[in-house]
Structures are given as structure tokens and as C-alpha cells.
Amino acid sequence: MQGIAKIKEKIFEEAAEQKKRIIENAKKEATEILEKAGKQAAQLKADAEEKAKKAAGEEKRKILSIAELEERKRYLEAKQDLINEAFVRAENKLLNLEPEKYRDLVYHMILAATVDGNEEIVVSEDDKGKITHELLAKVNEALKRQGKAGNIRFSGEKRTIKGGFILKSATVEVNCTFDYLLKAQREELETEVARILFEE
Known part of the structure; x- marks a missing residue:
């Protein structure tokens, strides 16, 4: 009976050790998976932020470029109006000599x-x-x-x-x-x- 008890004890010990190893391995694998997933998530987040930043930068540049073009257009129109006015005044001066x-x-x-x-x-x-x-x-x-x-x-x-x-x-x-x-x-x-x- 003692022999059987010893065998059972050994089996339980081995099972406990096996369980411990399985749990430790599982924890280790889980930690590695979590770390890897965390790194991937961080990379994805960084990529997304970079893309968003780039898109925002491009949008900002686009808006600024349009604004600059509009400003230049208004300036040139105002400049042309002043030049036109100068010629109209010159003609009026001639007519009213x-x-x-x-x-x-x-x-x-x-x-x-x-x-x-x-x-x-x-x-x-x-x-x-x-x-x-x-x-x-x-x-x-x-x-x-x-x-x-x-x-x-x-x-x-x-x-x-x-x-x-x-x-x-x-x-x-x-x-x-x-x-x-x-x-x-x-x-x-x-x-x-x-x-x-x-x-x-």
C-alpha cells in the first residue's frame, strides 16, 4: 500500500510540477504576447498619429496655400484697380485741360x-x-x-x-x-x- 501511496504521491508531485511549468510557460508566453501586442499597438498608434499629423500638416499647408493665393489674387486685383484708376485719371486730365x-x-x-x-x-x-x-x-x-x-x-x-x-x-x-x-x-x-x- 505504501508503494502505491508513494507512486500516487510522485504522480501528484509530477503533476504539480507539470502544472507549475505549464502555468509559468503560459504566463511567460502570455507576457511575451502582451508585450508584442503592446509594441504592435504602440507602433500602430504611432503610425496612425504620424499619418494624422501628416494629413493635418498637408491640410494645413493646403489651407495656407489657398489663403496665400487668395491674398495674392486680392492684392493683384487691388493693384490693377489702382493702375486702371491712374490711366482713367490721366485721360480725364487730358479731357479737362x-x-x-x-x-x-x-x-x-x-x-x-x-x-x-x-x-x-x-x-x-x-x-x-x-x-x-x-x-x-x-x-x-x-x-x-x-x-x-x-x-x-x-x-x-x-x-x-x-x-x-x-x-x-x-x-x-x-x-x-x-x-x-x-x-x-x-x-x-x-x-x-x-x-x-x-x-x-
């Missing part, structure tokens, strides 16, 4: 634009009080001194002209209206106007 100064300006413009001195001049209804027969007579005298025909005369043609004039012959038409001259010179003048307006 004192009659004597206006006639003097037109006198020199006609002399410069005349090809052979045998052209017709088209003027606006508003300018007929400034660009007179007396002015054309003075122009013709000057043209004759230059060896030209000296036969500039009013055209019966009516056109919508806002300051200045149009010289026309049978083959050539020279547009000397203020708005046309300003538009023609605008590309060349715009840089200089911008420099004057925005120079610091």
Missing part, C-alpha cells in the same frame, strides 16, 4: 500725325468748341512751312470720340484719340506707373 492748353496739345499732335497735309480731321461734338477752324488754319500754316500741302479740314463724318481726333486720307487713318493712345501705350507705361504707385 484748359481750352488753351488743350488746343496747344492738339495742335502739336496734328502736326506730328499728319502724313502729307491733305487729310480730314474727325473730332467729337464736344471738341468742336476747342478744335476750331482757327486752330486748323494755324496748323495748315505750319504744315506749309514744312513743305506739306497744308490742307487739313474738318470731316463731315461723325464718330463717337472721347477726346483727341482721327486724321484720315483716302488711304490712311491715324487714330489720335486719347483713349486709343493711352491703350496703345499702356503696356509700355504700365510698368512705370506701377513703379510710381507702389515704390516704397
Whole structure:
């Protein structure tokens, strides 16, 4: 009986040892699994945070970029408005010159634009009080001194002209209206106007 008891005791001891080893191994494996899972979770979290941070950074950059573009667009529009206003004011100054100064300006413009001195001049209804027969007579005298025909005369043609004039012959038409001259010179003048307006 004692032998059987000893065997049983040994079996129980072995079982207890086995149980202990199994539990220890299970705990060890569980710890390793938990550590591994923890590391993976931490990595996943870090990756997610990095992606979120990157996405947030990209979104922020995108928003800032759009805002900067909008700001630049508004600035350029405001700048263009000021340049446009400068040209409008220049035209208005020409249109509102004192009659004597206006006639003097037109006198020199006609002399410069005349090809052979045998052209017709088209003027606006508003300018007929400034660009007179007396002015054309003075122009013709000057043209004759230059060896030209000296036969500039009013055209019966009516056109919508806002300051200045149009010289026309049978083959050539020279547009000397203020708005046309300003538009023609605008590309060349715009840089200089911008420099004057925005120079610091």
C-alpha cells in the first residue's frame, strides 16, 4: 500500500510540477504576447498619429496655400484697380485741360500725325468748341512751312470720340484719340506707373 501511496504521491508531485511549468510557460508566453501586442499597438498608434499629423500638416499647408493665393489674387486685383484708376485719371486730365492748353496739345499732335497735309480731321461734338477752324488754319500754316500741302479740314463724318481726333486720307487713318493712345501705350507705361504707385 505504501508503494502505491508513494507512486500516487510522485504522480501528484509530477503533476504539480507539470502544472507549475505549464502555468509559468503560459504566463511567460502570455507576457511575451502582451508585450508584442503592446509594441504592435504602440507602433500602430504611432503610425496612425504620424499619418494624422501628416494629413493635418498637408491640410494645413493646403489651407495656407489657398489663403496665400487668395491674398495674392486680392492684392493683384487691388493693384490693377489702382493702375486702371491712374490711366482713367490721366485721360480725364487730358479731357479737362484748359481750352488753351488743350488746343496747344492738339495742335502739336496734328502736326506730328499728319502724313502729307491733305487729310480730314474727325473730332467729337464736344471738341468742336476747342478744335476750331482757327486752330486748323494755324496748323495748315505750319504744315506749309514744312513743305506739306497744308490742307487739313474738318470731316463731315461723325464718330463717337472721347477726346483727341482721327486724321484720315483716302488711304490712311491715324487714330489720335486719347483713349486709343493711352491703350496703345499702356503696356509700355504700365510698368512705370506701377513703379510710381507702389515704390516704397
